[in-house]
Amino acid sequence: MHHDTDRDLLPEGLGDRLPAQAAAAGRVRRAMTDAFASHGYARVETPTIEFEKSMASRMVGVKPRRMFRLVDPISLRTLSLRSDITVQIGRIAATSLAARPRPLRLCYCGQVLTIKGDGLDPTRERLQLGAELIGNDSVAAAAEIVALAIEALEAAGATGISIDFTLPDLVDTLAAEALPLPPSQIEAVRRELDAKDAGGLVDAGGQAYLPLLYAIGPFEDAIARLAAFDAGGALASRIAALREIAGRIGGRARVTLDPSERHGFEYQSWLGFTIYAAGVQGALGRGGTYRILGEAAEGEVATGFSLYPDRLIDLLSETTDEGASLFLPWGHDTETAARLRAIGWRTVAALSPEDDALTLGCSHQLTGAEAVPL
Numbered sequence: 001m002h003h004d005t006d007r008d009l010l011p012e013g014l015g016d017r018l019p020a021q022a023a024a025a026g027r028v029r030r031a032m033t034d035a036f037a038s039h040g041y042a043r044v045e046t047p048t049i050e051f052e053k054s055m056a057s058r059m060v061g062v063k064p065r066r067m068f069r070l071v072d073p074i075s076l077r078t079l080s081l082r083s084d085i086t087v088q089i090g091r092i093a094a095t096s097l098a099a100r101p102r103p104l105r106l107c108y109c110g111q112v113l114t115i116k117g118d119g120l121d122p123t124r125e126r127l128q129l130g131a132e133l134i135g136n137d138s139v140a141a142a143a144e145i146v147a148l149a150i151e152a153l154e155a156a157g158a159t160g161i162s163i164d165f166t167l168p169d170l171v172d173t174l175a176a177e178a179l180p181l182p183p184s185q186i187e188a189v190r191r192e193l194d195a196k197d198a199g200g201l202v203d204a205g206g207q208a209y210l211p212l213l214y215a216i217g218p219f220e221d222a223i224a225r226l227a228a229f230d231a232g233g234a235l236a237s238r239i240a241a242l243r244e245i246a247g248r249i250g251g252r253a254r255v256t257l258d259p260s261e262r263h264g265f266e267y268q269s270w271l272g273f274t275i276y277a278a279g280v281q282g283a284l285g286r287g288g289t290y291r292i293l294g295e296a297a298e299g300e301v302a303t304g305f306s307l308y309p310d311r312l313i314d315l316l317s318e319t320t321d322e323g324a325s326l327f328l329p330w331g332h333d334t335e336t337a338a339r340l341r342a343i344g345w346r347t348v349a350a351l352s353p354e355d356d357a358l359t360l361g362c363s364h365q366l367t368g369a370e371a372v373p374l
Helices: 019-038 052-056 086-094 139-156 170-176 183-194 198-203 207-214 219-229 236-249 310-317 334-342
Strands: 049-051 069-071 078-081 104-113 125-134 162-166 254-257 268-276 285-292 300-307 326-328 347-349 364-367 370-373
Touching (some): 019 139, 019 310, 049 052, 086 285, 086 300, 125 139, 125 285, 125 310, 139 162, 139 236, 139 268, 139 300, 139 310, 162 236, 170 183, 170 207, 183 198, 183 207, 198 207, 219 236, 236 254, 236 268, 334 347, 334 364
Antiparallel strands (some): 069 078, 104 125, 268 285, 364 370
């Protein structure tokens, strides 16, 4: 006998959330979006699919080749499934909300899809939540955004949070005057710094940039090394800004610095940060300052972050108790049941006299007007 097993398979990198995981996901989404709202961030919702041109042209560094694409049978134009909601927030800020007073505080929550996973992670669909502060990329804006990312993760149940700061435009800033590089070498120096390859850095003509490979690690030590390296003062304002933001975090998160880290910071400007939590493999999110390309040639500055809490949800779902549920026997009083639901009980009603409370996984049974533990 031939069984058709293909119909039960899911494509690689996609998966279901079963009850415990779905319950944990619901709690994480609610906790994070409540944290955003409590700081004045208004939630917007964007379509899962839109014109590829709109997605690809809103920010520098967006990679259309990572997006699922198809032709719209109505307009005959190419559509893309969203791989990042941040670019859609940029579109809203530059169009529908262009006339709103700045800074504009927006937040979002939704699923995103990519053709292939990130690095060793095969996952192609992820939950993305975030907050964007549009029209400001000052130290005050960055400090608010970093603190909000920490608060949202704490509210969701993350512990042992750590923040790793980087300066995405570091090489460009130094190459302009302090440590001149011909334009042809800038990309190679950037790449070797990112790879932490001292030999490669020297070969690429970046000998003067070697000390940056050692300005890495716990924040106080690393920022002191970076300040000692910055003889010409080209980085003085950035160093002062990082110290101020780290001061605002206080003891709520462990702070580290890796000034030349570029992976994942395709469109950030002067500040980037990665956020981690205890027990969760890999980064939980990234953020920083960036520009939204709009009507004006120079675009509009913004500061924000994106969190990808799927691995945190998996961790939390391992300890998720689905909670007490109350079995309603065949022929029970519906008004009593409604009253118990109103005070927070989750009820499971018998659909025949044979239905049994224990088989259905209930913790209590309605006896008369009382919820009796089993």
